[in-house]
Amino acid sequence: MSLRKKTLNGLIWTFSQQFGVQVISFFITIVLARILGPSEFGIIAMLSVFVAVGGLLVDGGLSSSLIRTGRANQKDYSTVFFFNLGGSLVIYALVYFLAPLISNFYKQEILTSVLRIYSIVFIINAFYEIQNARLVKVMDFKTQALIQIPSVLTSGLIGILLAINGFGVWSLVWMNISQSFLITVFHWVFSKWRPSLIFDSSCFKRHFHFGYKMTLSGLLEIIYKNIYVLIIGKNYSAAQLGYYSRADSISQLPTNNIFNAINSVTYPMFASISEDNIRLKMVYKKLVQQVLFWNASILILLVVLAEPLFRFLLTEKWLPAVPYFQILCLAGILYPLHAYNHNILKVKGRSDLILKIEIVKKTIAVISILLIIPFGIFGLLYFQLAFSIFSCFINSYYSGILINYPIKEQLADIFPAISLSILIGLICFFMDMFLKPYIHFSDLERLIINSLLYYILYMSSSYFMQFTAISDFKQLILKR
Secondary structure (H helix, E strand, C coil): CCHHHHHHHHHHHHHHHHHHHHHHHHHHHHHHHHHCCHHHHHHHHHHHHHHHHHHHHHHCCHHHHHHHCCCCCHHHHHHHHHHHHHHHHHHHHHHHHHHHHHHHHHCCCCHHHHHHHHCHHHHHHHCCHHHHHHHHHCCCHHHHHHHHHHHHHHHHHHHHHHHHCCCCHHHHHHHHHHHHHHHHHHHHHHCCCCCCCCCCHHHHHHHHHHHHHHHHHHHHHHHHHHHHHHHHHHHCCHHHHHHHHHHHHHHHHHHHHHHHHHHHHHHHHHHHCCCCHHHHHHHHHHHHHHHHHHHHHHHHHHHHCHHHHHHHHHCHHHHHHHHHHHHHHHHCCCHHHHHHHHHHHHHCCCHHHHHHHHHHHHHHHHHHHHHHHHHHHHHHHHHHHHHHHHHHHHHHHHHHHHHCCCHHHHHHHHHHHHHHHHHHHHHHHHHHHHHCCCCCCCHHHHHHHHHHHHHHHHHHHHHHCCCHHHHHHHHHHHCC
């Protein structure tokens, strides 16, 4: 199978996986949000940074190294498997003993027991990471979809049943643990790979040399992304953190769906053509234009529809999250651009450059955030928006040098789609405000009418203006 057909087939299956998983997760979360309150979600959000850091340290970036290694063998896979397994036990023990300190930091006694139980996922996940890396490496996204979708659905139903029966925050804990367990079981059922009793120090050193830099840069990214949760959780109530975490997770749905689905396919694809800069630039350019075309339009539409959307899905009790959600949607528009720029650096083997960039960015971010704390939650949110733009410029500059795709050219390629998205969004917003006093629409009717109006205007304008993303999308479908 040609690289193009393999990539397209992979895109179809990975989109099926991503959207299948996210649609199921979304509706499960909606049901849980109607049963539980913001405080329960806030408590889980308090754990997010520690769970994310633990998960990153368990792997140490070695799975990414396996994916980019052209001829990884049984010795490579087994070595990384046993490193991950040993690391998971160490990290779990560390978190177990630190749990009371974390509980005292947030002044939430329940966090000690919640974190100790929740962190079992470190050990569970270590049993399937290599099988998953192998599936990604060979671009077998069909199997990944068959693993992920039933696991998320079953664990979600477990969470809902527990919530209905009054388990509160524990329904969220056991939902996540059961999901990790099911994913692990299915990976061992579907994957033919089994570890051998091998741990080769030379293999480990080779993968660790690449992986530790990725881990350190990832660690900085996790701490930065969760510093808002730490600050809000420390200085405000669990309910306020619950509003923020719901707004953040829903705002990330479109971006994560589009980015993660495409990234699962494009990272190994980029790795396969990493030596051909002309081809790499051409593929990357088309990818960025396509992703930003859809991502910007969806997020701007969500900004316009935020209030009726939250009231319709989550009920009135979640409306305080609406302004948080709108700002976070705007901050997410450029995320795919600087994320894909990171991928260029990764496939070029420049994990050292990624680490240096992240150190500079996150140092600036942390200092700025500490200075902004007195301005409250909205000060933090507006800084998140500004820093997203800043990060985009930094990442684009360095990757642009490596593939001769300067930031000026990158911005010129994405500016039309972003500008049109904002313009159509403003038209729909003012149209909605104008009609509101005269015609009483239900929230569902407002969502449907504005969505249809938005995309009719957006797609027709894009077609009339001959956007490259439209022609590329048509070509992609017709050549399927």
